[in-house]
Amino acid sequence: MTDSITAEPSVKTGMKGMVDDWSSDQRAFKTATWDKSMMWLFLLSDIFIFGIFLVAYMAARMAAVEPWPDTSSVFAMHMFGKDVPLLLIAIMTFILISSSGTMALAVKFGYERNRKVTAILLIVTALLGASFVGMQAFEWTKLIHEGVRPWGNPFGAAQFGATFFMITGFHGTHVTIGVIFLVITAFKVLRGDLEHRRPGFLTGRRGRYDMVEVVGLYWHFVDLVWVFIFAFFYLW
Amino acid sequence: MADHQAQQHHPLSVYFWVWGWLFILSIASYMVDILGFESYLKWSLIVTFMLVKAGLIMAVFMHMVWERLSLTAIILTPPAVLLVAVAIFALESDHIASSRIQYFLMG
Numbered sequence: 001m002t003d004s005i006t007a008e009p010s011v012k013t014g015m016k017g018m019v020d021d022w023s024s025d026q027r028a029f030k031t032a033t034w035d036k037s038m039m040w041l042f043l044l045s046d047i048f049i050f051g052i053f054l055v056a057y058m059a060a061r062m063a064a065v066e067p068w069p070d071t072s073s074v075f076a077m078h079m080f081g082k083d084v085p086l087l088l089i090a091i092m093t094f095i096l097i098s099s100s101g102t103m104a105l106a107v108k109f110g111y112e113r114n115r116k117v118t119a120i121l122l123i124v125t126a127l128l129g130a131s132f133v134g135m136q137a138f139e140w141t142k143l144i145h146e147g148v149r150p151w152g153n154p155f156g157a158a159q160f161g162a163t164f165f166m167i168t169g170f171h172g173t174h175v176t177i178g179v180i181f182l183v184i185t186a187f188k189v190l191r192g193d194l195e196h197r198r199p200g201f202l203t204g205r206r207g208r209y210d211m212v213e214v215v216g217l218y219w220h221f222v223d224l225v226w227v228f229i230f231a232f233f234y235l236w
Numbered sequence: 237m238a239d240h241q242a243q244q245h246h247p248l249s250v251y252f253w254v255w256g257w258l259f260i261l262s263i264a265s266y267m268v269d270i271l272g273f274e275s276y277l278k279w280s281l282i283v284t285f286m287l288v289k290a291g292l293i294m295a296v297f298m299h300m301v302w303e304r305l306s307l308t309a310i311i312l313t314p315p316a317v318l319l320v321a322v323a324i325f326a327l328e329s330d331h332i333a334s335s336r337i338q339y340f341l342m343g
Contacts, residue, residue, distance in 0.1 A: 017304065017305060018309060021304070029306055029307050030304060037307070044310075044314060061329075065336045065340070090266050101251065101255040103297070104254075111243050220293055220294075221298070223293060224293050224294065228286060230286075231282045231283065
């Protein structure tokens with residue numbers, strides 16, 4: 001596979017550029033690597049997965065006759081002698097945003113060939129992600145002890161439990177997979193696999209710093225999904 | 237081969253700026269709950285903060301503003317179909333809710 005972007009004649013931008021890109025026998029995503037294009041297409045499919053979950057949640061909640069549990073108090077934490085609403089969820093939100101920031105910086109330092117800083121930032125991102133999953137496990141344990149089940153709960157509409165476990169469970173799974181890939185990428189960076197373009201263990205593709213950006217896309221997407229879950233499920 | 241391609245190179249300040257705004261917007265949407273806003277004020281604020289946050293993450297952290305329109309269009313256009321699903325299921329569940337009230341609660 002040879003990338004011949006430099007050999008292509010005049011490359012136009014904007015709407016004309018898009019039509020040109022699609023209308024001839026050539027590569028459509030000119031500035032995106034193969035890995036990046038494929039990651040974006042995967043994320044597009046993932047958008048639909050979570051999109052359908054949220055639509056299903058909307059449908060279940062609108063059709064419920066019993067009142068929907070008040071998330072503000074269901075997810076409250078007893079701290080400093082009073083109930084602070086949504087405290088753990090707020091902390092989880094800030095942790096995920098912080099991890100998105102460190103991830104963005106990791107991509108930047110990766111392209112600057114700064115191995116050590118990139119690896120440290122990737123590890124920090126992974127640790128923040130792991131702590132997010134830990135808090136989610138705590139949240140699940142707390143709710144299960146309070147009697148929340150997929151088929152019912154003591155706070156209101158029975159559909160609440162199924163929606164909660166399904167949506168946050170799927171998101172948590174995504175975070176967990178992300179943490180695993182972050183750790184793998186951090187090791188690859190640290191070992192110099194990307195810098196010396198060594199072939200990988202699984203696919204044999206040669207290492208390059210675009211890999212950090214592609215992992216980053218996945219990680220930012222996980223944060224993006226949480227933004228929607230936080231708004232629609234916890235705050236609504 | 238990768239070396240010929242446009243790599244995403246942007247100043248640190250852009251990332252810190254977005255990072256800061258994501259924190260501010262998250263605090264703002266949390267405040268909507270704390271302050272106990274209700275109904276349309278609450279919903280419009282939540283959705284606004286959510287969309288701005290999502291936009292910032294996609295545009296800057298995921299480098300969407302620096303990609304070519306071909307990629308941006310292929311990723312952002314299909315999810316618009318989800319709005320059709322929202323409309324269909326909103327109608328449907330509204331109907332289900334009124335049937336349930338009519339036949340199970342009042343019947």
